[in-house]
Amino acid sequence: MPVLQVSPDKTHFICEGRPFFYLADTVWSAFTSATEEEWKEYLEYRRLQGFNALQINVLYQWDASIPYLRFPFQRDERGEYSSFQIDEAYFDFAEKLLELATQKGFIPALVLLWCNFVPYTWASQRGIPMVMPFETMERYVEYAVRRFEKFSPIFIISGDTNFGSQETVRYYLRALEITKSIAPQALTTFHLQPQADLPEEILHSPYLDFYTYQSGHVKAEQHFPYVLGEKFSALTPQRPVVNAEPCYEGHPYGFTKDGRFRVFDVRKAIWQSLLSGAQAGVTYGAHGIWSWHRKGAEFKGVEFSGEPFEWRTALTFDGAWEASFARFVFERFLLFGMRPAKRLLVGAPQEICLTVAEDGRKFALYTPFAQTVTLQLDVRQYGRYLGIDLERKRFFEPLIRFEEGRAYIEMPPFYGDCLFIGEK
Structure with missing residues (x-):
């Protein structure tokens, strides 16, 4: 299987010597909830759209739709799952799903420890089950990495986490170390809460390969896509950066639920x-x-996320095509290795x-609405300009003057909204 690597300039990925645009879909609940036939149907649709990675929770998603079809742990004598005894059949089925995915060219991006399994995170402090004892966590991470390393995955060490104490850091740092000791070629990252910062011990770990952030699903926080992008790209050491959770299309505004994110919101965040x-x-x-919701199922995340759509309905939302188009533009015009340059904008909205x-x-310049944009940039040096009407996918020649x-x-x-590209 092709192995993903970090580019020499630490801004993007390369695969087989060429720039690689990571275009992932969010399917946290695949292992617990998808049937094999549903999975095949899903994979084929996302393949034809140009997706090349899948973000999956190795364990169960606490706020997904239930009942689960499978569960990663066996029941104890009281009929509960608190013993954390691995269910081999669950992981056998997970391997089957990953084999189908990799055969179609997808890179698995596997979350090892969603925050409810780690002490002193926001989820564990809310009583969301269930925190693993430290030694149990070590055994589980080793087991999961050994089972899945043959699929050349990305390992996402955390899921939706903050770092509530030094014990939280100890858990995640140890999981990172175990992962790299078993699968040294696999890329690693952390999936964070929108407001979370990486602790210094993790930030400077030689085992961390790239940064991800979550701009999230709160309406009042939709400046996070660019604010957090600038923040993480300015970190030292420099690493590639991915927004691994922009607003989900069709997701109600978090908590308030007085509207839903639409295709424009998704495109703007991208x-x-x-x-x-x-x-x-x-x-x-x-x-x-992401919750693999079926009609009539109980959705456990309704407090924040409201009512979900049935998974087949959500599969056909237009925003997936917007993400695919972004990949096309990036690869067609080789927008890799670029640097944020808001300092060159004159009097422009953030x-x-x-x-x-x-x-x-x-x-390359993005504006979410029509207006004249002023740049402190000598555009006379560029021999080609292109504008893209992103809503209608119309290409045009922009009018640019220099004074x-x-x-x-x-x-x-x-x-x-539109995108402008200038090339020498």
């Missing part, structure tokens, strides 16, 4: 992330896919994002 430093790729999510190549030979050391990209004759 492009703001990519042009603000999170250029290694992006993850898409549809509300109903939502407008600009990235410029290190050698200055290329720029008194500033470039003015004139407002296009439509009101939607």
Whole structure:
């Protein structure tokens, strides 16, 4: 299987010597909830859309739709799962799903420890079951990595976590160490809560390969795609950055539930992330896919996430095509290795994002609405300009003028979001 690596400039991935745009879908609940036939149907649809990675929770998703079809642990004498005794049949089936996925070209990105399994995280402190004893965690992580390393996965050490105490850090750091000792070629990362920062011990660990962040599903926090992209791309040491959880399409606004994220919200989050430093790729999510929701099932995450769509309905949401189009543009115009450059925007709203190549030979700019954009950039050096009406996927030649050391990209004759690319 092809092995994913980090590029020499630490901004993106490479695979077989070429830049690789990480385009993942969110299917946290696949191992517990999908049947083999459903999985085949799902994989074929995402394959034709151009997805190349799948984010899956190795264990069960506490806020998914139930009942689960399978469970990773055996029941004890009281009929409970608290013993953490591995159910081999569960992992056998998980391997079958991964074999089907990798045969179609997908890279598994496997979450080892969702935050409810680790002490002093927000989930474990809310009483969401169930925290593993430290030695049990060690045995489980070793077991899971050994079972799945043959599929050349990415290992996501944490899921939706914060770091509530030094004990939390100890758990995750040990899981990272075990993972790398068994699968040294596998890339590793942490999936975080939107407000979480990586502890210094993890940030500077030689076993951590790239950063991910979650811009999330709260309406008032939809500046996070570009704010967190800039933050993580500026960290030392430098590593590739991915927004691994933008707003899910169809997801109600978190807690308030007075609206749902639509295709424009998803597209905006994608492009703001990519042009603000999170250029290694992006993850898409549809509300109903991640929980593998079936009609009539009980959804355990309703307090924050509201009512989900049936998974087959969510599979056909338009936002997945937007994510696929972003991959096409990135690969077609080789937008890898670029650097966030908001400092070159003059009087622009924060939502407008600009990235410029290190050698200055290329720029890309995203604006979520029509307006004239002013740049402190000598655009006369560029021999080619392209505009893309992202809503309608129309390509056009933008009108650009240069006056008194500033470039003015004139407002296009439509009101939607658009992307501008300039190349020497």
